[in-house]
Amino acid sequence: MSKPKENIFDFKLFKRLFEYIKPYKGVFFGLILLVVLLAAFSAATPYITKYAIDDSIAVKAEKGFLFYIMIMLAILMLQTVFQLLFIYYASWLGQNLVMDVRVKLFDHLLRFKMKYYDNSSVGVLITRAVTDMERIADIFGQGLFMIFRDLLTMSVVFGVMLFLNLKLSGIVFVMLPLLLYATRIFQKYMKKAFEEVRNEVSNLNSFVQERLTGMKILQLFTREDIEYKNFKAINERHKKGWVKTVWYNSIFFPLADLVSSICIGLVAWYGGLNVALEGSSVSQGDLIAFVMFIPMLFRPLRQIADKFNTLQMGMVAATRVFKVIDTTSQIDDTGTHVADTYKGYITFDNVHFSYVEDEDVLKGVSFEVKAGETVAIVGATGAGKSTIINLLNRFYEIKEGVISVDNINIKDVTLTSLRTQIAVVLQDVFLFADTILNNITLNAPEITEARVQQAAKDIGIHDFIMTLPNGYHYNVKERGVMLSSGQRQLISFLRAYVTNPSILVLDEATSSVDSYSEQLIQNATDKITKGRTSIVIAHRLATVKKADKIIVMDAGKIVEQGSHQELLKKKNGYYKNLYEVQFLQEEVA
Template structure:
């Protein structure tokens, strides 16, 4: 499905609001476009109505007295009412003259010595006439004033109605647009929660953030501004063409040539604009990623004096973004306003040529009101055209942004199939497991071990030996390519990921805290975890001693990543978080590596109580923290090279013994 269709389907979810807005827009356009018709009537029927056929009549409504006789315009006679002798009034020069008979000629007029002369080419006709004073002209014009006032009131009323409907249609369109983007952002955010961890390994956080925020905001502009402009413009263009066909079908048919020209322009424009916008959005994401990375690693950048290099890298990326923006700017400048001005001039040339030709024929004379209405409608025709042309850049930008958002939403999510387990005991078995992140590059080879409920299994080895990979497989962040991992005899591939992870707790080497409070970071907003359970978990890990002096206690504010707390305090909160969920399996990923000795002692005391009934895995570099482990697995290049408890491995005097002696020696040197 194309990006445009998907955006259309999103809009359909709020079709009732959009349909209501379009109905209001139709009424608004109809009220607004009635203006030139009213103006035409005011000009032709009332303002210029004095220059029409008058008939002698009796004194009464709409009758005007002149030279002792009453006259009334032909159009004001009722059906069956007797009409007297005809008369006409003409403008000649700057004045008006009264002719006491019906005139059958048209052309240039002149008045001199009681004679009105009308000349059309070689044909010249003379009529006896009388010059009218200003008072006479006002008397003949007086019957038209009520009609003019009524039409002006109608014009004003329609303008108010149009403004009212226009306000509400814009409000409803923008409301529906906000709803669409709200739904889209919720869908995108929900989608990334279901993506595998491997996806986030390969895409910087800044790029994902840019798609959820910047790109969806660009799509919002599509619904709020672009589609509103196109809807409004489309309805106005249809309305204007209807009015033009009513006024003059021939000229209206000629102006229809604008439509294929505009369509051809849009096709050509999009061909180039799409290319530039893809690059612009891509560079924008890369800039977000670089800024995000720089902020998070600012201490490293400043510590190693890499500010100039970091600025240079940013400027290079920003310069590329600037070049593509300029290309887009040049494209818009060369097309939008220039195209509209050219089209406007062509239409007016055709307009002048057409009406100029018709004015040469007396039988096809065009009224002043008709001329006014046509000029007004043609000017109005270009207002939506200008708006639609100027929104092409935003339209293309929104489509590109929408495409990027949908690419993220189309990423394959983790399959959530398998058995739902209420509670498992935590008997973990790795049976000849091999695993590779990239095909052929094995990071784990033939891993075999078993961890029984209540046991503590420690994983040690140099960096890259495969310790964290074992935990990634246990959590099913990844699945092994060979062998099997079972919990209570059930292959983890047959257990749903949610069910599997729900009964696991993890404490990372660098714990992540969310904005909120200490208590909310322990419960993570889970309604099933009570306040009492939160406080008990904190107390069990000894956090009450650490946080008791804080003014707000466990309700003390936590900023992003817990930057206002020490490493030990963050670790205690993270440890309490894992325990509050009462996991069957507990994973400590080098959880004490960044903690001072005093805090480590507090955790070690709590761990002896908390490990009972749980299968505990400890990834450790500090071997002093795992002396009491039931099993110690020594890994090297993805293989288990030694296995046993502390005493067994010390007796073997193998790799573990060497590592322990090395750390012990460092400790003595430090002392």
């Protein structure tokens, strides 16, 4: 079975890109006009040169020669100005278009489900948002308009040559199909080579991003040499992709120069013989004009092939970017109810969920949390505790069942208002390379510095922040590396509290902090959970014992529910065994 024919130029893709040009259509059509003028001026110089030679030099007449020189000088000056405007506005259009596409892409990425990021490489997405975008800009700045200009220049030159001399034109046009055929073959193979290059660039970005992020692990386990070899292998594949493009270039461009030189030689030979003959249809001006025209006909074809490389890279990049934009992985935000505040009554009714199809993580989970109640969820790793938090915030869609807050299905609530009313403190704290203040407010304009400071005083961590250089304006650097894990946790805790949420979620928030930070967080927890619905994925005994209710999970199911004392009374109970094995040891320690 034969493969479907592969298009050298994807008109459907360009049509989609053109949608982003519409806001700048004035500049776009202005560039088209400049292309037409540049093509006309390019052909004008050899044409005027012909008449300057035939009317003045060939007959040794000075009259009119200066006039021709002045015309050529004026054309040269206009051509220079138009060329400057063309190059500037072609690049300007490309950068503005890319800015719009990049904004749309990033906006799209912000709304993807967490499942999309679970299955996607961060390095690849960075490539799409940064490197691929620059290639798209080159479609207009260095590709499409340049090709259009060269094609139009060739067409004008083609017409002028036919008009001047059919015999000399015949020699040129006999050679032209050979170069056209070679150009088409070159373009076909270059497209495949650039697709391979883009794939390997994505792999490189992904590999480097992950290794730099996990550098501590690599060094702790002395894997430097292994990762060095892995990087060499990926880099070797990347190099081979580029070498293919170099190889194709090294074949095509010398071939193009050879065909052009042979054509000039044939024209000079045939034209020169005819000029020497009396009454010949070839004049000295014709011969000189054709020697000037031939590079103008063949060089654009050579340049088209070169610019087509740029165009192909841009098209490949655009295909990859639009593939991400076309991905439908958003949570359906079709709810109409806007939650200004919650009482905090939460219910899970027969909830089933799986991250991977047919591998349920939650298996018919049902429970309720009364308004103002603090509920602790305990269980072994992988029991489904954190999944409950993810589903409450609608980071993932459930397979079956209903999750409600204040007796309203969370699918009927707008995502923004739902998540605004729920504050989460995660075990793995992420801080941006910014000030403590901005990491707390996340640049929300309604949260003032005074409000942040008052909240910090309320939960007892203001003094800790003021011990840092510049206090609330201390830059914590990338991922908060300038702070200890306990300090990062405190910042995360304040970030949740300052929003004054209706529901507070603590996902093992004290599992990796020092005793001093734990005491600060515990005091803060007591304050902010008072009168507020709270769900605590428990790690420390103090939190578990103070909870109004404890939900015990195992293998995606709730196996026990009750208070600390109630659960301890159950003979051979799951919680009782967990308490004796883990929590009792902690209490003794």
